[in-house]
């Protein structure tokens with residue numbers, strides 16, 4: 001699989017180590033990936049430097065056109081790429097198609113927004129002078145994307161950087177290389193100069209150390225786990241690179257008795273089991289007002305029973321395998337620990353017999369806050385519920401982890417909505433709805449969920465550096481008086 005793209009050329013990495021790619025639905029190898037060695041990474045850095053020099057000269061309008069063309073190509077190749085994605089990541093084909101549709105929209109949004117990245121003129125203190133703020137691309141960027149939504153999460157970084165006029169070296173996840181390579185091909189075929197976009201796979205810590213150790217890189221964007229995010233932020237500190245970190249969450253869901261319970265469960269079950277629960281913003285800790293807790297459990301149990309666990313490419317599967325043996329192995333200890341701490345098993349709780357990285361949809365009730373799953377992001381198909389009696393108690397539990405990405409609130413009371421939004425310590429809140437992701441809106445968290453945003457104008461700003469220009473048309477020898 002020659003899936004690296006460096007300096008305008010597709011080729012295999014020259015590292016002595018190779019990475020085996022697995023089909024999560026059967027646990028069998030489906031390919032061998034050649035990884036980047038030090039020389040490959042250095043070539044990618046040099047190419048990103050020259051690619052930046054060329055790409056930043058392209059007018060914003062033309063950059064937007066190139067991105068729109070990339071989005072069209074991705075749409076045209078949708079079926080082929082969705083199949084690649086399902087094969088290597090595991091998600092049901094319908095979800096892979098929907099990831100592609102969402103990715104197309106992200107690229108389109110950045111393409112359009114790049115035309116509106118205006119500077120500004122500030123009224124001057126000294127008559128005849130001008131105060132301008134220009135917005136310049138920050139420079140070559142290093143981007144690291146994970147395996148759970150390889151296309152969506154890579155596209156946020158690629159399109160954000162390219163829209164702003166930056167070049168990118170993307171290290172995507174070794175677990176899911178072919179789908180991202182196909183998407184990168186869509187970008188490259190749309191008129192990018194050589195070096196504007198490189199794709200690497202490698203030994204992760206070697207790639208990050210070498211990229212972030214280089215003064216060429218001016219910006220880091222990472223989506224993944226908290227420990228790796230911390231490590232990359234440390235590396236970026238040495239070169240004073242700007243940083244965006246999206247490090248996952250442990251989203252609380254607050255369901256009050258005045259909410260429409262039927263609609264809430266349908267939405268929440270959809271959001272929870274999408275991608276087998278491997279979503280940073282997945283609803284995870286379900287805090288339900290005591291008077292409706294049993295009714296909620298009954299409906300959620302029915303929703304779990306309706307899921308069809310099976311290979312993503314098999315028609316009718318609505319819940320695929322986890323993406324790796326590592327993720328599958330992480331589930332049972334979390335479930336066993338919750339049960340040992342007094343939780344009640346309502347549905348699932350085991351992996352099925354046979355091959356593949358499957359885990360049954362699992363509903364655990366009355367999960368105590370000290371259970372490990374209530375503090376560690378499960379990143380799997382686990383619903384954890386607990387009843388609450390007061391709003392204050394619900395908020396205390398909701399804010400009881402160091403993570404702060406998303407929160408979900410189900411209540412028809414406008415006054416409660418107004419009280420709870422400021423009380424929730426998260427970067428995003430959805431009310432009577434189970435999605436917090438929209439290309440137009442900033443996506444990001446607080447606390448251990450990281451900092452910075454992707455998408456929205458904030459996502460584009462992350463790749464732009466303001467430059468203040470204080471201009472006097474001619475110098476007449478009189479020192480200007482700026483202070484009053």
Ligand SMILES: NC(=O)C1=CN([C@@H]2O[C@H](COP(=O)(O)OP(=O)(O)OC[C@H]3O[C@@H](n4cnc5c(N)ncnc54)[C@H](O)[C@@H]3O)[C@@H](O)[C@H]2O)C=CC1
Pocket residue numbers: 144145146147148172173174175204205206208223224225226228231232246247248249279280326377378379
């Ligand atoms: N925010 C998100 O969307 C994601 C969050 N996670 C979180 O991470 C947990 C563990 O997942 P794993 O895949 O086992 O985690 P991991 O942290 O070992 O790997 C996650 C990704 O980061 C990359 N990575 C690892 N070390 C790196 C390094 N030093 N430099 C650059 N990239 C590096 C890997 O290639 C992989 O694609 C999950 O349970 C979940 O909590 C994982 C993936 C995505």
Ligand SMILES: O=Cc1ccc(S(=O)(=O)O)cc1
Pocket residue numbers: 099102148149152278279280281437438
């Ligand atoms: O894991 C992070 C993540 C996954 C999916 C999406 S989206 O809903 O498809 O936009 C956003 C973030």
